[in-house]
Amino acid sequence: MTTLRPFDALAVQRVIERTTDLREAERFIRLFHTENPKAGGLAARLRDVTRDVARHGTYTHTYEELEFGARVAWRNSNRCIGRLYWHSLKVRDRRQVTTAEGVALECVAHLREATGNGKIRPTVTVLPPDTPALPGPRVLNDQLIRYAGHRVPGGGVVGDPRNVRLTELAESMGWRGRGERFEVLPLVIQPSLGEPILCNVPGDAVLEVPLVHPEYAWFAELGLRWHAVPAISDMCLEIGGICYPCAPFNGWYMGTEIGARNLADGDRYDQLKVVADRLGLDTSTERSLWRDHALVELNVAVLHSFERAGVTMTDHHTESRRFLTHLSKEEKAGRVCPADWSWIVPPLSGSATPVFHRYYDTRVLTPAFVHHR
Numbered sequence: 001m002t003t004l005r006p007f008d009a010l011a012v013q014r015v016i017e018r019t020t021d022l023r024e025a026e027r028f029i030r031l032f033h034t035e036n037p038k039a040g041g042l043a044a045r046l047r048d049v050t051r052d053v054a055r056h057g058t059y060t061h062t063y064e065e066l067e068f069g070a071r072v073a074w075r076n077s078n079r080c081i082g083r084l085y086w087h088s089l090k091v092r093d094r095r096q097v098t099t100a101e102g103v104a105l106e107c108v109a110h111l112r113e114a115t116g117n118g119k120i121r122p123t124v125t126v127l128p129p130d131t132p133a134l135p136g137p138r139v140l141n142d143q144l145i146r147y148a149g150h151r152v153p154g155g156g157v158v159g160d161p162r163n164v165r166l167t168e169l170a171e172s173m174g175w176r177g178r179g180e181r182f183e184v185l186p187l188v189i190q191p192s193l194g195e196p197i198l199c200n201v202p203g204d205a206v207l208e209v210p211l212v213h214p215e216y217a218w219f220a221e222l223g224l225r226w227h228a229v230p231a232i233s234d235m236c237l238e239i240g241g242i243c244y245p246c247a248p249f250n251g252w253y254m255g256t257e258i259g260a261r262n263l264a265d266g267d268r269y270d271q272l273k274v275v276a277d278r279l280g281l282d283t284s285t286e287r288s289l290w291r292d293h294a295l296v297e298l299n300v301a302v303l304h305s306f307e308r309a310g311v312t313m314t315d316h317h318t319e320s321r322r323f324l325t326h327l328s329k330e331e332k333a334g335r336v337c338p339a340d341w342s343w344i345v346p347p348l349s350g351s352a353t354p355v356f357h358r359y360y361d362t363r364v365l366t367p368a369f370v371h372h373r
Helices: 008-020 024-036 042-056 063-077 085-086 102-116 161-172 215-222 255-260 271-280 290-307 317-330
Strands: 090-093 121-125 150-153 157-159 185-189 197-199 209-210 225-227 234-238 243-244 368-371
Touching: 024 063, 042 225, 063 090, 063 121, 063 234, 063 290, 063 368, 085 317, 090 102, 102 121, 102 185, 102 197, 150 161, 157 161, 161 185, 209 290, 215 271, 255 290, 271 290
Parallel strands: 090 121
Antiparallel strands: 150 157, 185 197, 209 225, 234 243, 234 368
C-alpha cells in the first residue's frame, strides 16, 4: 500500500472537504422546491444532482437556486437583527469570473451598486465555489472597506487597531499608506491558484460620511467619519453542500455598530473619553456615568450625520421592532428563526428594546454564511 506523504495527505483532505455532501444537496433542493412550488420537476432535478455529484464530486446551482439559497442564508443568519428584508437581497451571479483581477473588479462593482448614492441596497456577489478540482477565490479582508491601523513608536496605533495585521500584510505586498486615521485599505485577493494580489479600492466606490452633532459644533473638530456600506467579505456562503468562499454581502448599518462599537470600543477608535472631555463630564469616577452620556451623544452624532447625508441607516429601537416583526412572520410561515441573543440585543440601551426580554432558538440552519474552516 502506498504511504501518503504529509502534504499529499493534506491535499487529499482538502479534496474530500470540497466534495459535495449529497445529503446536504438533496435537503436544499427539496427546500427550494417546497418554497418555490412553481419550479416543478423535483424528481428530475434530484436525479441530475445525484448524477453530477457521483461523476464530478459536485453539482451546479441554477440561478434561481443560487438566488434562493443566498436569500435564505441571510434569513438564517442568527447574528443579524436586520433580516426582515431577506427576500429583497440582490444576488449578483459572478461564478464565471476566475481571475484575481476579475474578482477585484467585481468587489469594486459590488460597492458601487450597493451604495446607490446613499440608498443602500442589500447585495451579495457570488464568485466561483470550491470544487474537488479547484478551490474558489477568497478575499482576505473581513470587509470590503476597512480602515488601516498603523503602528507608531511607543506602542500606539493610528487608525483602526483591529486592522493592524491586515495593514502589515498589505505593506508586505508593496502597499504604502499615508499613516492616516481613516485610510481605506486595499483588497487582498487570494485566487484559486497562485499568489494573492492587491487591489486599491477607488475613491468613487467608497461613500464616507463625516460625523457632526446636531447640537455641539465642536464635534466636527474630532475629524471622525465612517463608510456607508458594511460589506462582509470573509465568510463562505454554503448552499446545499457547496461552499462559495468569496461571496461579499451587505445590508445597511445600524447606528450602534458605528457609534457604540467601531468608534467607542477600547480596542478600536476608543473615542468615549475624548467625547466626554469635550462635553465637560466628570471622568474621575464611574458613578458620574460619563461613559453612558458620551456613548449616547456619539450615537446621536452618527444617526444625525447619516440622515443629513442621505445615507441609509437604522437605529437600534426601530430595528429591534422590525426584528420581532420578522420573527412573527417566520413563525406564521412555520419556520424556525434562529437568533443569538448576545448579537441580537443592541450594545446600547439593550433592556430598553423589545428584543432583550425573550429567548431565541439557537439552532444552526443552512443555507448559511459561515466562517471558513
